[in-house]
Amino acid sequence: DAKTTQPTSMDCAEGRAANLPCNHSTISGNEYVYWYRQIHSQGPQYIIHGLKNNETNEMASLIITEDRKSSTLILPHATLRDTAVYYCIVRANFGNEKLTFGTGTRLTIIP
Amino acid sequence: GAVVSQHPSWVICKSGTSVKIECRSLDFQATTMFWYRQFPKQSLMLMATSNEGSKATYEQGVEKDKFLINHASLTLSTLTVTSAHPEDSSFYICTLGGDRGYTFGSGTRLTVV
Numbered sequence: 001d002a003k004t005t006q007p008t009s010m011d012c013a014e015g016r017a018a019n020l021p022c023n024h025s026t027i028s029g030n031e032y033v034y035w036y037r038q039i040h041s042q043g044p045q046y047i048i049h050g051l052k053n054n055e056t057n058e059m060a061s062l063i064i065t066e067d068r069k070s071s072t073l074i075l076p077h078a079t080l081r082d083t084a085v086y087y088c089i090v091r092a093n094f095g096n097e098k099l100t101f102g103t104g105t106r107l108t109i110i111p
Numbered sequence: 112g113a114v115v116s117q118h119p120s121w122v123i124c125k126s127g128t129s130v131k132i133e134c135r136s137l138d139f140q141a142t143t144m145f146w147y148r149q150f151p152k153q154s155l156m157l158m159a160t161s162n163e164g165s166k167a168t169y170e171q172g173v174e175k176d177k178f179l180i181n182h183a184s185l186t187l188s189t190l191t192v193t194s195a196h197p198e199d200s201s202f203y204i205c206t207l208g209g210d211r212g213y214t215f216g217s218g219t220r221l222t223v224v
Contacts (some may be wrong), residue, residue, distance in 0.1 A: 036215075043117070043204050043215035044155070087154075096143035099206070099213055101155040 003027065004088045009106040018075040020105050022088030025069040032093045033064060035073045037084040038104070044087065047073065051093075083109045113139035117205055117216025124195055124223055132190045132219045134205030139214075140185035141207035146178075149202040149218075161188040195223045 005023040012018040024033060032051050036044040048055055048062045050071075055062040061074040075082055087104040091097050114137040124130050134144055142163045147155040159180050160168040167180035177199075179191040192199055200223045206215040 038155075041202070041218070041220065043115075043206070043218045046214065096160075098145055098157055098160060100157065101147075103154050 003090050003100070004102050006086075006088055006102060006105045008103065009108070011108050011110055012075075012078045014080060014109050014111050015077055018078040018082065018107060018109070020073040020075075020086050020088075020107065021070065022073070023070045024088070024090050027068050027090050028092070030092045031090045033062065033068075033071050034089045034091060034099070035060070035062065036087045036089065037082075038087070039081075039084045047086075049093075078107075078109045080109050080111065083107060113137075113141070113207060113214040115205065115207060115214050115216045117219055119219055120217060121220040122222070124221070126196055126223055127194055129191055129193045130195055130221060132192075132203055132205075132221075134188045134190070134207075134216050136186045136207050139207065141188070142185065144182060144188040144205055144207045145213070146180060146188075146190050147204045147206065149204065155204065158190075163188075192221065195221070197223045199223050 032049050034049040035047040038044045048057055048060050050062045050064055064071045085104040085106050087101050089099050116135040118133045144161040146158045148158050149155045157170050158173045161180045161182040163182045163185055169175045177193055182188040202218050202220050204218040206213045
């Protein structure tokens with residue numbers, strides 16, 4: 001079973017920041033938070049991951065709460081191409097542990 | 112990150128026939144690959160873990176004799192849907208691990224008529 005909870009859907013205006021929340025209250029100390037997104041009829045795309053510190057890359061920022069029980073993915077300037085299903089996943093970052101997908105958040109960017 | 116090539120992108124087959132889907136790692140030696148299935152408007156469900164040189168590990172409820180997985184080399188894993196039926200119509204996706212999280216193939220849409 002997925003260890004994360006996300007809202008089913010969200011809308012965001014084009015050009016604004018999209019903030020996608022994720023709850024992972026049972027996360028273990030050695031588990032990372034990963035974010036992927038899936039555009040219709042394509043394979044999931046890696047976005048970002050983190051353990052406890054906030055992370056930023058060319059695609060997004062990841063804010064993890066101090067207690068690590070929740071996190072927020074931030075797309076700073078959403079475009080229409082960011083419309084996708086976003087998955088928040090927790091997994092230990094060693095070996096070849098499988099990824100367990102939850103239902104994700106369907107983000108729609110509105111022109 | 113690793114580059115994964117999945118082929119074919121889509122396939123239509125008649126009921127009762129078998130279909131093979133290939134997943135190639137182009138720049139990474141993958142000892143382990145994972146196969147997922149996704150039905151319309153649903154999330155990805157793990158089917159099996161493919162291990163190079165050994166038998167695959169199947170998730171509960173997935174028929175190993177129907178979904179044959181072969182991982183004969185570090186760069187190729189195949190999934191064969193045997194005696195396909197319309198209920199096997201789905202989006203099949205492979206993935207392999209890497210230093211920046213898992214890299215997914217582009218997926219194969221299987222339609223059984």
